[in-house]
Amino acid sequence: xxxxxxxxxxxxxxxxxxxxxxxxxxxxxxxxxxxxxxxxxxxxxxxxxxxxxxxxxxxxxxxxxxxxxxxxxxxxxxxxxxxxxxxxxxxxxxxxxxxxxxxxxxxxxxxxxxx
Amino acid sequence: xxxxxxxxxxxxxxxxxxxxxxxxxxxxxxxxxxxxxxxxxxxxxxxxxxxxxxxxxxxxxxxxxxxxxxxxxxxxxxxxxxxxxxxxxxxxxxxxxxxxxxxxxxxxxxxxxxx
Numbered sequence: 001x002x003x004x005x006x007x008x009x010x011x012x013x014x015x016x017x018x019x020x021x022x023x024x025x026x027x028x029x030x031x032x033x034x035x036x037x038x039x040x041x042x043x044x045x046x047x048x049x050x051x052x053x054x055x056x057x058x059x060x061x062x063x064x065x066x067x068x069x070x071x072x073x074x075x076x077x078x079x080x081x082x083x084x085x086x087x088x089x090x091x092x093x094x095x096x097x098x099x100x101x102x103x104x105x106x107x108x109x110x111x112x113x114x115x
Numbered sequence: 116x117x118x119x120x121x122x123x124x125x126x127x128x129x130x131x132x133x134x135x136x137x138x139x140x141x142x143x144x145x146x147x148x149x150x151x152x153x154x155x156x157x158x159x160x161x162x163x164x165x166x167x168x169x170x171x172x173x174x175x176x177x178x179x180x181x182x183x184x185x186x187x188x189x190x191x192x193x194x195x196x197x198x199x200x201x202x203x204x205x206x207x208x209x210x211x212x213x214x215x216x217x218x219x220x221x222x223x224x225x226x227x228x229x230x
Binding site: 031033035041042043044045048055056058059091093095102103104105106107108109111 | 146147149151156157158159160161164204206208216217218219220221222223
C-alpha cells in the first residue's frame with residue numbers, strides 16, 4: 001500500500017506565476033489535509049477536504065490560494081500569482097473514513113521556492 | 116484557540132541516555148494527540164497516536180503518555196541512538212466542531228544524539 005504521494009517534490013516559480021501542488025492520498029483514504037511549513041516556523045493547517053467537498057478552509061489565505069479534491073484524481077493546491085512569502089514546504093496528509101482511529105499520514109512534501 | 120507548546124526547543128544528549136520530550140496544550144477538548152518525527156528536508160513520520168480516552172501508547176523504545184485534564188503529553192525515548200536525531204513534533208486534534216480534522220502542531224523539539 002503506497003503512502004501519501006506528492007508531486008512535484010521541488011517546485012521553482014517566479015513571482016507572479018502559478019503553482020500547482022498535487023497530492024494522492026493513501027488507498028482507501030477519503031480525507032485530505034494541506035499544511036504549510038514556513039522557514040523557521042511550525043506546521044500550520046490550511047485546508048481539509050473530502051471528495052468534492054471543502055470541509056474546513058479556516059487556515060487558507062483569503063486570496064490567491066485554492067484547493068480541490070475531485071471525484072477522480074489527486075487533490076490540488078493552487079497558488080496564483082505567487083510571491084516570495086509563499087516559499088515554504090507544503091505537506092499533504094490523508095486519513096481513513098472517520099471511524100475510530102483518525103490518524104493522519106503525511107506525504108514527503110512539496111518545497112516551493114519563489115524567485 | 117488551541118496552542119501547543121513543546122519543551123525543550125532543542126536537546127543534545129550522548130548515546131544511550133533515556134530522555135523525555137514535553138508537550139502541553141491549552142484546550143483539553145481534544146480528540147487525539149499524535150507524535151511525529153521529521154528528518155531534515157523530509158516529511159513527517161507518525162510515531163504514536165493516543166486517543167483522548169487513553170493514558171499511554173508504546174512502540175518499541177518509545178512511550179507516549181497523555182494527561183488530558185492537565186493538558187500535557189510526554190514522549191519517552193529509551194536508550195537513545197544517533198539514528199533518533201530528528202525534530203519531534205506533537206500535534207492535537209480538536210474534538211467535534213468544524214475543525215474536526217485539523218491538527219494543531221507545536222514548534223517541535225530538535226533532538227541530537229551524539230555517539
